[in-house]
Amino acid sequence: MAHAVNELLILNQFMVSELTVRNFWDDGVFAGLNIVPVLSKLLSIRYETVECNAAFARQEACRIGAILYLAGVRCRFGVILSTNVYIPKLKGSIIAQDGLNLEKTDPILLWVLMIGGAQSFMHEEHKWFVSATANLIVHKGYSMWEELMADVCAVLWIDGILEAECNKFHGEVSAELWTSHRHIFL
Numbered sequence: 001m002a003h004a005v006n007e008l009l010i011l012n013q014f015m016v017s018e019l020t021v022r023n024f025w026d027d028g029v030f031a032g033l034n035i036v037p038v039l040s041k042l043l044s045i046r047y048e049t050v051e052c053n054a055a056f057a058r059q060e061a062c063r064i065g066a067i068l069y070l071a072g073v074r075c076r077f078g079v080i081l082s083t084n085v086y087i088p089k090l091k092g093s094i095i096a097q098d099g100l101n102l103e104k105t106d107p108i109l110l111w112v113l114m115i116g117g118a119q120s121f122m123h124e125e126h127k128w129f130v131s132a133t134a135n136l137i138v139h140k141g142y143s144m145w146e147e148l149m150a151d152v153c154a155v156l157w158i159d160g161i162l163e164a165e166c167n168k169f170h171g172e173v174s175a176e177l178w179t180s181h182r183h184i185f186l
Helices: 002-019 028-044 054-076 086-095 107-119 126-140 145-155 163-181
Strands: none
Touching: 002 028, 002 054, 028 054, 054 086, 054 107, 086 107, 086 126, 107 126, 107 145, 107 163, 126 163, 145 163
16 A cells, blocks of 8 residues: 555655646646556555544555545546445545544645545535545634645645535535534635
């Protein structure tokens, strides 16, 4: 898992750097040569006992978050991947990490919640991702989307992916924050 995550971080850095030089979003060969090998490694890792082990649950949440992240990257290249099987697994692995204990939050939890929220539209778990993200925002004291995204980008992000989904998710989270917490989130 550590090797696959390291390769993902290197790939992400390379893509961010490459985007400063050229727009490669229509270069299918680039996607095939660079993204598919990392995605294959992530798909080959399996944790069967995440419910019983918080450490495995955290690794599984990272793995599934990375798969969904790469699905978002590949979508930008025009390749649509089904997220149906991964959204419930991501929710389960987040909950198995200590029941979404906000006292132990770190940027990776925020990142996987953001990926889950942006990729879970049309899934029954979507409302859970909206609510969990809203609770984390209140706990962390975020008042603006840009603050939240700065922390998400510090983990792993490429400008230009999942933009429409993130904008819609932002609106839903803002509405949830106001309705449930009377918290203004711009």
